Amino acid sequence: MNNIKYLDEYRDPVLAGKILEQIRATVTRPWVIMEICGGQTHSIVKNGIDQLLPPEIELVHGPGCPVCVTPLETIDRAIAIAGCPEVIFCSFGDMLRVPGSTKDLFKVKSEGGDVRMVYSPLEAVKLARQHPDREVVFLAVGFETTAPGNAMAMVQAAREDLTNFSELVSHVLVPPAMRALLSAPNNRVQGYLAAGHVCTVMGWEEYESIADEFSVPIVVTGFEPVDLLSGILATVHQLEEGRHEVENRYERLVHREGNLAARKVIDQVFTVTDRKWRGIGEIPLSGLAIREEFKRFDAEEKFQVGNISVLEPEICISGEILQGLRKPSTCPAYGKECTPTHPLGATMVSSEGACAAYYQYKSYSGN
Amino acid sequence: MCLAIPGKVIEIFTEAGLLMGRVDYAGTVNTICLEYVPEITVGKYTVVHAGFALSVIDEEEAMKSYEAWQELIETAARDGGGYEDQLATIENLKGNTTR
Amino acid sequence: MPSITDFTCPLPRLDYDTIQLAHGSGGRLSAELIDKLFLPRFANPILNRLEDQATLQMPPGRLAMTTDSFVVSPIFFPGGDIGDLAINGTVNDLAMGGATPLYLSVAFILEEGLPIADLHRILLSMEKSAATAGIQVVTGDTKVVNKGACDQIFINTTGIGVIESGIALSAANIRPGDKIIVSGTIADHGMAILTCRENLSFHSRINSDSAALNSLVKEMLEVSKEIHALRDPTRGGLATTLNEFAASSGVGILLEEKAIPVRAEVRGACEVMGIDPLYVANEGKLVAAVPPDQAERVLNAMRCHPLGSEAQIIGTAVAEHPRLVTIKTALGAERIVAMPVGEQLPRIC
Numbered sequence: 001m002n003n004i005k006y007l008d009e010y011r012d013p014v015l016a017g018k019i020l021e022q023i024r025a026t027v028t029r030p031w032v033i034m035e036i037c038g039g040q041t042h043s044i045v046k047n048g049i050d051q052l053l054p055p056e057i058e059l060v061h062g063p064g065c066p067v068c069v070t071p072l073e074t075i076d077r078a079i080a081i082a083g084c085p086e087v088i089f090c091s092f093g094d095m096l097r098v099p100g101s102t103k104d105l106f107k108v109k110s111e112g113g114d115v116r117m118v119y120s121p122l123e124a125v126k127l128a129r130q131h132p133d134r135e136v137v138f139l140a141v142g143f144e145t146t147a148p149g150n151a152m153a154m155v156q157a158a159r160e161d162l163t164n165f166s167e168l169v170s171h172v173l174v175p176p177a178m179r180a181l182l183s184a185p186n187n188r189v190q191g192y193l194a195a196g197h198v199c200t201v202m203g204w205e206e207y208e209s210i211a212d213e214f215s216v217p218i219v220v221t222g223f224e225p226v227d228l229l230s231g232i233l234a235t236v237h238q239l240e241e242g243r244h245e246v247e248n249r250y251e252r253l254v255h256r257e258g259n260l261a262a263r264k265v266i267d268q269v270f271t272v273t274d275r276k277w278r279g280i281g282e283i284p285l286s287g288l289a290i291r292e293e294f295k296r297f298d299a300e301e302k303f304q305v306g307n308i309s310v311l312e313p314e315i316c317i318s319g320e321i322l323q324g325l326r327k328p329s330t331c332p333a334y335g336k337e338c339t340p341t342h343p344l345g346a347t348m349v350s351s352e353g354a355c356a357a358y359y360q361y362k363s364y365s366g367n
Numbered sequence: 368m369c370l371a372i373p374g375k376v377i378e379i380f381t382e383a384g385l386l387m388g389r390v391d392y393a394g395t396v397n398t399i400c401l402e403y404v405p406e407i408t409v410g411k412y413t414v415v416h417a418g419f420a421l422s423v424i425d426e427e428e429a430m431k432s433y434e435a436w437q438e439l440i441e442t443a444a445r446d447g448g449g450y451e452d453q454l455a456t457i458e459n460l461k462g463n464t465t466r
Numbered sequence: 467m468p469s470i471t472d473f474t475c476p477l478p479r480l481d482y483d484t485i486q487l488a489h490g491s492g493g494r495l496s497a498e499l500i501d502k503l504f505l506p507r508f509a510n511p512i513l514n515r516l517e518d519q520a521t522l523q524m525p526p527g528r529l530a531m532t533t534d535s536f537v538v539s540p541i542f543f544p545g546g547d548i549g550d551l552a553i554n555g556t557v558n559d560l561a562m563g564g565a566t567p568l569y570l571s572v573a574f575i576l577e578e579g580l581p582i583a584d585l586h587r588i589l590l591s592m593e594k595s596a597a598t599a600g601i602q603v604v605t606g607d608t609k610v611v612n613k614g615a616c617d618q619i620f621i622n623t624t625g626i627g628v629i630e631s632g633i634a635l636s637a638a639n640i641r642p643g644d645k646i647i648v649s650g651t652i653a654d655h656g657m658a659i660l661t662c663r664e665n666l667s668f669h670s671r672i673n674s675d676s677a678a679l680n681s682l683v684k685e686m687l688e689v690s691k692e693i694h695a696l697r698d699p700t701r702g703g704l705a706t707t708l709n710e711f712a713a714s715s716g717v718g719i720l721l722e723e724k725a726i727p728v729r730a731e732v733r734g735a736c737e738v739m740g741i742d743p744l745y746v747a748n749e750g751k752l753v754a755a756v757p758p759d760q761a762e763r764v765l766n767a768m769r770c771h772p773l774g775s776e777a778q779i780i781g782t783a784v785a786e787h788p789r790l791v792t793i794k795t796a797l798g799a800e801r802i803v804a805m806p807v808g809e810q811l812p813r814i815c
Binding site: 003004007011013016017042045046047048049051052066067092093094096097117118119120123142146225340341356 | 666797798811
């Protein structure tokens with residue numbers, strides 16, 4: 001099979017096996033390590049890394065999936081805006097299926113809404129340019145990795161003086177969530193794999209105070225098996241030796257200060273704000289909102305879709321699952337009121353969510 | 368979160384005032400924005416997320432970790448087992464694979 | 467890219483250059499469409515009679531019948547178009563039962579305003595595919611709907627074939643120990659379509675694998691009548707087909723990740739969009755479940771055929787984990803390959 005450079009080298013089974021051996025040789029007692037990023041969760045499950053680790057190491061999957069943590073209110077607001085006849089509503093593919101209180105964006109499309117899947121926010125800007133008679137709205141969700149693109153789309157719209165482009169923003173930030181999880185009284189997390197691609201943008205300065213304050217090792221980690229295992233090995237080394245430092249194991253892509261050009265544009269367009277996370281609740285200063293200078297591109301201002309208030313089903317325990325406190329099978333709604341086609345909470349929404357993964361396994365295991 | 372895959376820059380141009388480029392992923396080519404990696408040149412590898420290049424692959428760093436790993440694998444080779452597999456791995460890491 | 471047929475079969479002169487509602491009215495324009503566009507492509511003694519029904523001579527054996535409707539956007543894509551899909555899809559459904567495809571009905575639903583040149587191009591590719599598959603179009607229908615009532619062109623085809631005695635292919639026949647063989651690289655069609663969608667800004671050299679598989683199936687059945695099951699992994703991809711195999715037969719299936727053939731450019735596109743090739747549609751591939759003692763023989767026969775040259779044994783039916791498909795990852799772990807929840811969408815996370 002042809003190789004993809006800088007990808008396949010990091011999937012090498014021999015090397016992965018060797019690092020696994022080292023992890024086994026290093027670990028002496030149980031440790032709970034959280035990978036924050038949903039992309040890393042995906043890679044861990046897909047490659048079966050969790051099964052290959054020694055039993056002492058428990059990997060806990062963190063709240064790092066923007067699809068999971070986008071609040072229900074934002075989805076409902078998106079659905080309300082997408083239903084407006086003058087609107088071309090653009091979104092990344094994985095947000096289209098996320099259910100709001102009553103329906104998802106696909107349903108809006110089936111009802112005649114102009115809902116389009118884009119790969120880059122600049123494609124939404126291009127649509128605004130091509131359709132001056134329509135309002136183009138982009139659903140800007142994601143973490144720090146996605147923020148530079150979503151910010152640049154607004155800078156570009158300003159440069160072109162487009163009056164028919166706006167973004168519905170629900171950006172979240174990783175470090176405040178890491179702090180919130182560590183501050184929880186029932187926290188179990190002893191070490192973090194920091195999300196490598198977030199760090200390409202933000203670097204790791206912000207993590208230094210977290211590592212200090214909470215005495216947890218934080219290792220910047222990539223996404224391929226060799227990267228993940230090498231991140232886990234570094235974390236285990238620190239835990240076993242009683243160290244708690246920030247360490248970079250994604251050297252080929254991440255620098256301490258991150259990408260300064262990208263951070264500058266994020267700062268130019270966004271300001272830090274409190275943000276609600278689906279399944280967890282409000283975390284202070286954990287989100288990005290549009291600055292005054294760019295408010296004309298804020299879809300929330302442009303479309304007064306009314307006060308949307310929603311209630312998450314009380315029965316749902318996705319918050320506890322996201323914090324690694326409970327397993328899906330202990331939820332009374334799991335597999336009954338709550339299934340991948342009718343999810344009640346964050347962790348059943350995304351196919352990478354713990355409940356959805358669990359559900360699929362159970363339903364096919366014949367019991 | 369944040370799927371980002373390395374690809375090779377094969378063309379750089381300007382479109383609507385933005386620094387743009389074409390990135391090749393083993394034969395599938397995508398147009399992406401290079402505003403955040405202005406230092407990039409054709410032939411370099413970059414990781415792209417949602418249409419934006421975010422970081423240029425530091426080939427020197429990649430090579431450094433390759434050397435550390437090569438050592439790991441050689442230790443494994445001395446310990447015996449799967450010699451051919453390991454040789455193949457070393458070839459892969461050198462980037463000498465046939466295309 | 468113009469093919470040689472474009473030069474040998476120039477677009478016939480019609481009164482309009484786009485489809486009008488009157489083309490479906492049954493009047494003069496309908497007749498013109500049939501005479502100038504359809505008949506020259508599909509002419510054969512049965513169709514030429516232009517009766518309300520086709521009357522068919524059937525050779526001995528059990529009859530196989532299947533129907534499928536084709537809607538695809540865009541209607542032209544690298545490696546094919548809606549026309550060859552409509553022929554190959556139905557031919558393949560017949561072939562997966564071991565049937566020799568014989569006759570086909572073709573029904574078009576055309577959107578008012580469809581360029582006649584596009585329809586002609588689609589008909590040329592249908593003509594070519596039908597000839598390759600050795601199937602005759604014996605009856606047809608055309609309706610025209612108002613602009614916006616359909617997306618350019620929808621095609622339904624119904625196929626009839628005959629299964630000779632001694633062949634009984636069914637997913638229910640799969641037994642533990644059977645080898646699972648795929649006829650070539652997976653995910654080509656789905657990724658060809660996805661990478662040519664607008665708004666995704668991709669340019670790829672991925673071609674759809676659209677092809678009629680009946681000649682490949684014939685070669686396979688010639689070397690072994692004991693093949694247990696055949697299926698073409700179209701929508702939902704290989705993962706869906708194998709889950710169907712497991713559900714119908716009650717066996718488990720264990721795949722070997724390393725053995726599954728995927729083209730580099732397809733893999734690249736899948737990586738970028740976060741899509742698992744196991745769930746992506748194919749239009750010219752088949753999966754076979756073959757008793758272990760026949761597997762090598764069938765595999766060799768497949769590899770001698772142009773549509774099976776990259777065939778691989780990718781897994782085994784097992785008695786463990788009944789009705790469950792699992793995959794051994796490159797690292798040596800084993801994970802579940804579940805039925806997909808919905809269509810695969812490019813993801814950012």
